[in-house]
Amino acid sequence: MNPAPNFDHLARIYRWLEAVTFGPALAHCRCAFLDTTHSSQNALVLGDGDGRFTARLFSANPAVRVDAVDGSPAMLATLVRNAGPDAARVRAHLADARSFTPPNPPYDLVVSHFFLDCLTTDEVALLARRLRPCVAPSAQ
Secondary structure: OOOOOOOHHHOOOHHHHHHHHHOOHHHHHHOOOHHHOOOOOEEEEEOOOOOHHHHHHHHHOOOOEEEEEEOOHHHHHHHHHHOHHHHHHEEEEEOOOOOOOOOOOOEOEEEEOOOHHHOOHHHHHHHHHHHHHHEOOOOO
């Protein structure tokens, strides 16, 4: 397994770097299915970066709790900070998702944004196999 990438040095400028590089495209993709998450109660969010999705998820769903996993302490801190008044609903986990054991299954929502491209095809397959037992049968 390759070492986990560390995006600490990008945490402060991630939002602006994304906007300059991709315009609104990634922001649109990130929230494209947000309206289908209203009934989710327990979410596993892998590599949300600065937490813009998690903040929007909390706005859209007042009941959901999130296990947020990121390998970057700075990104994870930014995610929690961006959750604002909903930060108490975030369970932040500083970990490499490839070896992370989800602590609060079953999850009815699993989300990863622009994270899987940091992994090899074999690592993605292994991650999917590891997470499958932690996911509810009707999960999104």
